[in-house]
Amino acid sequence: MELSEALNNRKSTRHYIDKKVDKSLLDEMLSAANLAPSWKNSQTPRFYVATGEKSKNAVREALPEFNRKNSENASAYIVTTVVLNRSGFDKDGTAVTEIGNGWGYYDLGLNNMALLLKATELGISTLVMGIRDGEKLRKEFDIPETEAVVSVIAVGYTDSEIVRPKRKSLEDFAKFYEE
Template structure:
């Protein structure tokens, strides 16, 4: 599939059919994510993949509110994304390189996650990126180290339906040339 087609066709999906996602496909998603650029090649992104039905159900029941629990019914996996704080955007002595500090870790993880989402679409998988989750319960359930900041949870699975393309702003509305 051409990259332009992947970018144009990818959709956020909130209804899944319950079909299992292969471990090899999940590994391919993380491999694509890891190819994204990062601040001074720091590669601080980390991925915690919830793959077994029992763990998916436990996470959905314990770590999501009603809305995201409903949006993730029938998913084949949940991927919790984190980054190691105070590395991307920081000097070796621990001082921030600019005013963004840990913002660079989020930026790098966003680049990685976009690669993951596009690879998922390329493999015929659908995704939903969520930021609303119970951070302490997530950290405890998955034994995530305290030096990692939890950013998002990405649902991965096979769509039950194909959502319509949402309206997008025109390029002329979001760009200034100088």
């Protein structure tokens, strides 16, 4: 699959069928995420992958009701985190720019996009959910305080035809300065 095809085909899925995503495919998705660039190669994104019923139920319990419903029958949930105070910081802990930890979150976004595009290439559906109880997830998956819990990605298969919402035109989000 060409990149433009993956970009056009990737959609947020809110209806999953009860079909398991093989671990080897999850490994491919995570390996693709790991290829994303990061601030000074800091590689601060972390992924906690729930595939068993107990761990998936723990993730569901950390989601609001509408996201539990949207991700029902997902084969796996990926809890995404970022190590704080590393990406965008000097070795002495000083922020290099005014953005500070924003660079770590930026890097995680790059990782997540690579993961989502690889999933699309593999025929796997995803849903990124930012509304979650981070402390419940931290406790369940023993996530250290040095990491920020950012999102949960539902992973699975769908039998629904998803219509992509209309996208903004180029003129609505980009400005060119030719002088």
